Amino acid sequence: MDLDAVRTFVAAADAGQFQEAAAALSITQQAASKRVAALEKDLSVRLFTRTARGVRLTVDGQAFLPHARELLRVADRADASVRPGRRALRVDVLSRRVVPAVLLQDFYRTYPEIELDVVTLDADVTGAIAAVEAGSVDATFHAIALPARRVPATIRTTWVIDEPHELLVGPRHPLANARFVTPARLVGHRIWMPGMAAGTEWADYYVELAAAFGLTIDVIGPSFGNEVLMAELAESAELATLVGERSRYLWPDSYDLRRIPVHDPMPIYPMSLIRRADNRHPALGKLHDYLVARRADLSGVDVWLPQWRDR
Amino acid sequence: MDLDAVRTFVAAADAGQFQEAAAALSITQQAASKRVAALEKDLSVRLFTRTARGVRLTVDGQAFLPHARELLRVADRADASVRPGRRALRVDVLSRRVVPAVLLQDFYRTYPEIELDVVTLDADVTGAIAAVEAGSVDATFHAIALPARRVPATIRTTWVIDEPHELLVGPRHPLANARFVTPARLVGHRIWMPGMAAGTEWADYYVELAAAFGLTIDVIGPSFGNEVLMAELAESAELATLVGERSRYLWPDSYDLRRIPVHDPMPIYPMSLIRRADNRHPALGKLHDYLVARRADLSGVDVWLPQWRDR
């Protein structure tokens, strides 16, 4: 199926004749006729009945028309998704399972008319900022809310996310039925964070958290995927892991895992929206305002934040 | 943008290399490379970074990928919409504003996974039945519920809709604030049904209704479109029209029109789902059952039904 043929079909259906459709597409009437004939042959169905006054849709043509329009619309959007200047808002997230991705989905549900492309650069903070500076993405999320890190002058950051952490455990774990836990109560328990490459901001966070409260957080061992992690957790009476409150680690509800809130203090993972100061993409402003408005009010709550002193 | 190129792009993104993608599409590696290169040139953007081990998506490629998949999906659906044997359920309605279309939309909302094409044949009952017999549509809706009309043996009909009629008037009409009216109270009022070509089943219905209660229903004059009708109604202190309870005649809420129910008796427009007895399209059964289940229970209600004796 050829998109040009589909375009010609739609134009002809709108115009009611090939002549005018051809003119609109800057081709000859014969070319338009040929295109539609080729499309009809391809679909092995007749789309128009030809009359002396023009063309009229057949039943098949009528059924095909809305699909054809949809096809052209999608093609246009696909084109727009990469066309510099008019492209959709493009936001980088570390993973599609953690908070930023969840918030982006909520944002999209609130403003379905805003074109949004979510990508994962697989880069560290520096790489992501470079991508933002280069303009290949409009925004990214990283934990640079605290003063420890310098960013180029062209980059603007806004602290928009405070993600509380929860303990994720299986039913046989001693804390499985706790209503909440304090960091102090986690001392001695094994907390497992596989697949956390040392040096990433997440690893840094957990290392600092462990140091602050004397916890044992294993970042060793490669991750064999989240499926495996979930299965192991569900089985084990000792293992636990930490996840963001709004992260999506439980889609296959097949595992009987429990999320236990952590209080007093509540470990917060801070994240900023990072964008170029001169990026005037209208949707970017909306996203910024949306995130700011949704930011939780933690005043009065006893929270713990990392310092990232050594970065 | 060429769909074959898009297909190649998706295959290559999935495979991580051109070689394998090309094999899957039964073309040479060089052809695949060329296709993607052409697509990149067309979009004037780089979709892959080429390495010695294969290809990896660029940011643009990553953003483009979901759109590309969607594009192929839509193309497939478009194709299926006319491909005999595997095509979507195709239902004929007289107009997209009257009950059957509304019910089809509800049906689609209930079963979004069912592919559905709504067409308007612009034919009379006989023509519509012929189309159903020929298999060019799977079903149609017409007012042949009553015994007056014979249908071919291959055709099966089920009375599935009882549509009450309401009076539609502007704010200056004397009945504008009535909670309901009886047909008797409509005597002497001018009821306007423009665009009702004599001989259609709708015209027959209104003629019989007028005769039964001594109403004056003007079917004269061509319709200049519903916009004009709505505007005239909104202005006039005399004109009124009748519409089906669930019909969509008010989308531009700009007109201050009121719907007044008609009782004692309630004029009902009966409609049947008409299909071929041997049509085994699974969605057709679902539609049938859905409509039967939604049919209103009018037992105990004083209704008026046409006889269509002269057909």
Place this chain on the structure above:
DNA sequence: GGCGAGCCACAACTGATGGTTGTGGGTCTA
């Protein structure tokens, strides 16, 4: 009734294009 207007389809031609084979260059591995 005949004639012109308007539209679509077929035919012949041609330049562009998408496919093929052949080959070279690059990187990773043994």
Place this chain on the structure above:
DNA sequence: TAGACCCACAACCATCAGTTGTGGCTCGCC
């Protein structure tokens, strides 16, 4: 260092999508 593996470029060729030219059909109007 050789071989495996993958991508890109070049040359070639068949097909195809566009063009112009023409004929047939159906209206509507003198």
